[in-house]
Amino acid sequence: MTQAQQVDRKLSPAAGFWLRNREVLKKEFSVIGTRVPRIESKNKVTGEARYAADMKFPGMLYGKILRSPYAHAKIISIDTSKAEKLPGVKAVVTGKDTIGARYGLWRLREETMDEQGLALDKVRYVGDEVAAVAAIDEDTAIEALDLIDVKYDVLPALLTPEDAVKDGAPEIHEGIKNNISVNRRIEVGNVDTAWDKCDFVMSDTFKTQVVQHVPMENLASVSIFDSTGKLTVYTSTQSAYFVQCLLAMALGMKEGDIRIIRTFTGGGFGCKLELMGDAFCSALLSKVTGKPVRIAYTRRETFVNSRQKTSMKMDVKVGVKKDGKIHAVEFSTTLDGGAHHSYNVTTTMITGILGTLPYRIPNYRYNGRHVYTNLPVTGAMRGHGAMQPVFALDHMIDLIAKQIGVDPAAMRIMNATQPGDVKIPNICHVSSCGLQEAIAGSAERMNWREKYGKLPDGHGLGIGSYGFFCGALYNYFNTKRPYAECWVRVNQDGTVHIFTLMAEIGQGCDTVISMIVAEVLGVGLDAVTIKSDDTGIVTGDTGAFSSRTTMMAGNAAKAAAEDARRQLFIAAGAKLGLKVQDAFDIKDGNIFIVRTGESMTIAEAAMAHQNANKGAPVLGRGIFTPSSHLQEGTVVSPTWSFGSQVLEVKVDKETGQVSVLNSATAHDCGIALNPLAVEGQLEGSIHMALGYALTEICKFDDKGYMINANFQDYKILSALDMPPVDSIVIDTDDIHGPFGGKEAGEGLTIPTAPAIANAIYDAVGVSIKSLPITPEKILRALKEKEGK
């Protein structure tokens, strides 16, 4: 946001909506709300940052994984003898060398844990891990893979949910009938009696595709078992904690005997959130060889063997009143989970929650079912559980608006969720919500009123709205530790050290956590150092997912800094002779008595504390467990972000090509703690979500092999394809967030696909109900419409 826009936001009461935010903007902060470039950016742009694949240790071996060529097969035998004899090969391991433990994310529900480090008896997708080799270099390891002789008994491959649920279809996981492993249902109001009270009802089917997260850095790990039997793993991950716990389960070790060090992480978006083959196989190979072992994924492996985004087929029925008020929604979806559960046990539920978040739906029924197929594993990805249902519902709104003659933006404002709404009792309660402001703000910025319906043929405007978690609270993982823990140490020289396990993966949380601590302690960012990469130090944080970083780790950091500040105040009070009626303030590195102005530096106070405490430094501890923070009942997320996006497109009617000409996005992230980061997230989100809407899709052949696992054939957008991006930050000052902040990580990816579909519908009058919206689909639809 430029300076001018910031002023504009404060002064113009856009449609009378900003009023609620006035109070907030009056607050005085010195660090919070300033535009801070990422604190680790210099390490990255100079090349001094070391990523997992850059790690080298004396005697280190290189590992490679042998993967199944079949989508579904029994393993009859594995002969590794030839590979073992190849000079340079130090170890070959198969499922027999594992303890055969099953692990998974839902530790509270053991029956959902369906993964094993290496296949024991069966492979379930093309690429499933069958064996692993450690050798003196990667070439030798690759060569050794060819020498492993695996005999398979090939089973029928189930490549679509339709095939997988058929009676008599083979069970991909034993005992899971029809391959349907999860069913979830949500009921609000009474849908069955609601349809009669609607003036207009529409039903349709929508489909979304499988895509991959495409982090710029591929997955990689270096594992080191030392002679005491303890394990250290350097890895590129969003959650050192999950890797630690899952590795302990998979290897039969104690969590405390495993130390995970997160190296600089080049993006994750959900595909580096679990235990993958790189960490598991390198650890096993290190155990066997006693040497450090590195496994770095290729791009194909990141595409196929980390995670992919869940595709869905969604049947949607929406009933509205004459004026456009939504009265009832019935939403049924089938998730194609691929070969294992990953996060989809959760996805099957949250799809039903996130679909309803933007709008008030008095009568709502959701049915979700998760189906196993013999394809790569799908799971969490940025916009998790929201991009699919919101694409369907938010496009449907426009189809209905057209039918009943209501302006789509007005229809959204009329139905928008508002502060204090109870969306789903005991599951989804809203605290702050700036959605109406966001819809009005983004529409106004794009001159909706002047332009909508009045653009030349082939040009169109489209809008999409969304809401998202700020840290889901399901304790499915049975976390034995607090949701977020942070320590803040103030040193004798006035420097401040932060210890957290929240993962900086490129989203800017090291920066925002440092800003929060600096604000509380009245120091500049240059006084702060953050350590966030080591389970050997602070353990209590589950990592970067579910847009939880600012809410969870931010609150923990704030609490820790406040604890440290309290200790400083006590030490300073003793020195300065504080009176009962006096209050302290802390600013610019100084602690001072508000009434007299008497002061001492933070360094002096830290020293005074140590002198008074047998040398113990000022060490603040902060814990954040959101449930204690909430009204009873709001069990899914402490609060929710909201927002709205408007896009202008041009469609070439002869080729079906879509150009995005302009965009404006209004995001309610509570208070924008670091506006620069919010804008960066927005740009990244549009980039990612336009790919999702227009070009990205994982394609498989009829044997389940992914045919486009490279950047020549799988198309993400480049900078050249980016439209202008304009952002409007809606401040709602949330009561739960640290300094009122909410999330700005995932929510922003949600509105783009429906906004594109809506803009195309406005431009050329065709509705495309399956992603990605390729020129070919548009062209076919146009031809059909014109009866050609």
Place this chain on the structure above:
Amino acid sequence: MRLPKFEYLGPKTVQEACSLLAQHGDKAKVMAGGTDVLNVMKERKIRPEYLIGLRAISDLSYIKADADGIKIGALTTLTDLANSAVVKEKFPCLAEVPMKMATVQIRNMGTIGGNLCNAAPSADTAPILICLGAKAKIAGPKGERVVALEDFFTGPGKTVLGKGELLVEIQVPNQPAKTAGAYLKMSRVSVDLAIVGVGVVVTREGDSCKDIKITLGAVAPTPIRAKKAEAVVKGKKIDDALLEEAGKIASQEAKPIDDVRGSAFYRTEIVKVYTKRAIKQAMEQAK
């Protein structure tokens, strides 16, 4: 992905390169910029024992104008082709092509010779060069020969180059007055191979098209001329109906397949539209 092991040979002259090629036969592969060949090696689709790098041959990168036209050394990078003043002046439609290809980094490495010898049906430099009547100069153990670029390609990844032969030069002849061209490329995103490429060169006479060549890329095993469409347009006054007709006929001449980038249906449709648009654009340039 890592490269498999190979031995790198760096001949200093064309003759040396040709004899190394002849000597090692199928075990050797030529590398110019390497932007195609190294990728397929990483994927282990080919595993040459020897890679014969052409970079040390100093006199293969040039653009020279003479009385007949211009001569482009095979090792000329795509960037140099785009920036060349004489190409811009004499054949602006050719100078524009590299800017529709790849990325800055790839254009700085990738060569025109590599693009042609790689013989992808989608090679972007081929259609317009074929329309311009370009010729390929080939050097080999038995000396040099020159073939029309139109006859250079024999299939996907296949050319007329025989054992021990190298492409050394592309010759583009001078064009008649009032001649201009256009190359239209359809791709999924900015950095992508062509789903369809349509090159057109026209010679204009008043409002009529005196002469025309149309070459289609990515819709057949090699770049192909759309000769029936050319015949429809040649010698006629250009109007919308004729352009529609030409597009339709060109699309019938295309023999596209479904692949990961696009379907045969879509390719056919785009040939129709882009042929029409390219002729129109070229006619305007030729005024």
